[in-house]
Amino acid sequence: MHETTKEAPAGGLWSGGVAPLGTSSKKLGMWLFIVSDTLTFSAILLAYSYLRLANPDWPRPFDFYPAIIKSTGMTLVLLMSSLTMVLGVAAAHRNDRKATVKWLLATAACGATFVILHMTEWVTLFHEGYTPWSNPEGVPLFGATFFGTTGLHMLHVSIGVLYLLFIATGISRNKFTADDVEVSGLYWHFVDLVWMFVFPMIYLMSIKLR
C-alpha cells in the first residue's frame, strides 16, 4: 500500500484517504456496521424461517384486530419516518438547519410511536399467555423467536430515536454537518428495512385462521 496524505487522493478511487470509494469515512463506517447488522438479522430470520416451517403446530396468535391492524399501522408509521428522514437529509444538504431539526424530530416521534405501539402489542400477548418462554400452544420456540427478533428490532428503533435526538440537538447547536445527518439517516432507513422483513415473516406468517 502506498502512503496517502491527509488530503483526499486526487483521483484514486481505491486509495482511501478521507473519501474511500467517494464516500466520507463516517458514512462508510455506518455502511460497514449496517452490513454486519444485516448478517445478524439474516441469521436470526433464517433460523426463524426454519423453525416456523418445520413446526406444524406453530402458534397463530395474531387476530385481525388488534394485532394485524396494529402491526400494519406500525409498519406505515416506520415507513413514514423514513420519508421524514429523507426530507431531513435533503434539508441538511440545503443547509436549512431549522427544517432539518423539524424533520429529525418528526422522524424520532414516528420511531417513539412505533415503540409505544409495539409495547402495547407485547402487553396484549402477555395477557393472552404468550411470553418469551411459554404459550398456550406449548411451543416455547414461538416466544423465543418472536420476542427475541422483535425485541432486538425494538432495541434498534429505541437506540435510533436517541441517536436522532442527539443529532437534532447537535444540528440546532451548529455542531454537526449534513454528513452527520445523512449517516444517521442510513441507520434509520436500515431499521426500517429490517422491519420490512420482520413484519411479514413473523406477523403475517402467524395470522389467526378462522
Next chain:
Amino acid sequence: MSGHGSESGGHQAGSTGLFVTVWVVLAAVTGIEVLLGYMQLVPVTMLTILVLLSVFKAGLIIGYFMHMKFERFSLFLALIPPTLFCIMMICIFFFPDSLRILTLGTAQGLK
C-alpha cells in the same frame, strides 16, 4: 472535505416527488403482503412470496432512501455483493439440510 465536494451534488439527487412515489410503492406492497397473509397458502409458498416482496422493498429502500442509486457504483460493489455472498454462506453451511426448508411443512397441509 475537498475530495468529497464532487460527491455532495450526487447526494441531493432525487426529488421529494420521487421519494413520495417510492413511499407509495412501499406502502402498496405492504398492503399486498397483508392481503396475502389472509390467503391460505402452504407456509413455504407464503414465506417465499413474502420474502421476495420484502427483498423488493429492501431494494427500493437501499436504492432510493439510502441513496445507493446515487452513490458511486464501486461503493455498491464493495458492500452489497459481499453481504449477499455471506447470507448465501449461512445457507450453504447447513447443506444439505438447508434445502429441506423447501419441503418442510408442505406435507403437513395448511397449518
